[in-house]
Amino acid sequence: MSIIEKLQWRYATKKFDATKILSQEKLETLKEAFNLTALSYGLQTLKLVIVEDKMDREKLVEVAYGQRQVVEASHLLVLCIQNEIDDTDVNTHFETIKAIRNTPDAILEPFKEQMISTINDMQSDKKVGWATRQAYIALGNLMTVCAVEGIDSCPMEGFLPEALDKKLDLDKHGLSSVLLLPVGYRADDDMFADFKKVRQPLSKTVIEL
Template sequence: MTIIDNLKWRYATKKFDSSKPLSETQIQTLKEAFNLTAVSYGLQTLKMVVVADKTIRESLVEFSYGQRQVVDASHLLILCIQNEIDEKDVEDHFDAVKAIRNTPDDILAPFKTQMKSTIEGMSSDKKINWATRQAYIALGNLMTVCAVEEIDGCPMEGFIPSAIDKALNLNKYGLSSVLMFPVGFRAVDDMFADFKKVRKPISDTIIEL
């Protein structure tokens, strides 16, 4: 299939085949795709929690408004943001740049100083909103990769983040959940798989100047 065919093939899967797990190779592909997501300033203030254990996932259904995708999918991916973003994140990023690219300190210093100033000038709410937008970028990237790899998924905002955070003890890792993305393979009797996509004509969504 072409990439457009793949994007037409994908849909928000409502019913997964719980007997068909993703391979380790497929899971690794999704992990690497998440890690390679484009993020603002190159700062990776996100983490992805991969939940394979069905007992754990069963306990999360009540906090997901009863949506069975959470447990019936092969794996549940939870995109999280850091509760705190500060100059240490900047320092760690530039340490990695220096180590990987062997860039001299005098070249990095101006950009590092500017980035620290930007982060320090953000309110806590602005940092949370900023990081949350990065999580949506990551989700979009994962959805496209899943379409290309013919992996089904269901992007979800419909859950109670505070309850999920508590159930998984995410505060221990300094994280808060933002989005969930069950992944696996569609059930043969998921009626939504055969629904035609409803989209506006391209002429209504694209402006050419």
């Protein structure tokens, strides 16, 4: 299938086949795709928490408003933001740049100082909003990669983040959940799989100047 055909095939899966499990190779592809997401400044202030154990996921159904996809899917991906974002993250980022590219300090230092100033001047609520928008970029990237790889997924905003954080003990990792993405393979009897995709024609959604 072409990329467009694969995106046509994709839908927000309502019922997963609980007997079908992602291979380790597919799971590694999703991990790498998350890690390669294009993010602001290239600063990686997101973490991907992968929940495989079904007993752990069963405890999350209640805080996901009863949506069974969180437990019926092969794996549950939880996109999280850091509770603290500061110059430590910037320093780590530039140390990584230097290690990989061997870029001289004379070139890196001005950019690093500018980024530190930007991050430190940002109010806490602005940091949360900024980091959350990055999580949505990662979500879109993961959903597209899922479609390409023939993996079904269901993006979820509908859950209680603070309750889920407590159940997964995310605070000890300094994280807060933002989005959920159950991944796996659709059930044969999910009627939504056969629904025609509803989209406006390109003439109404794309403006060419």
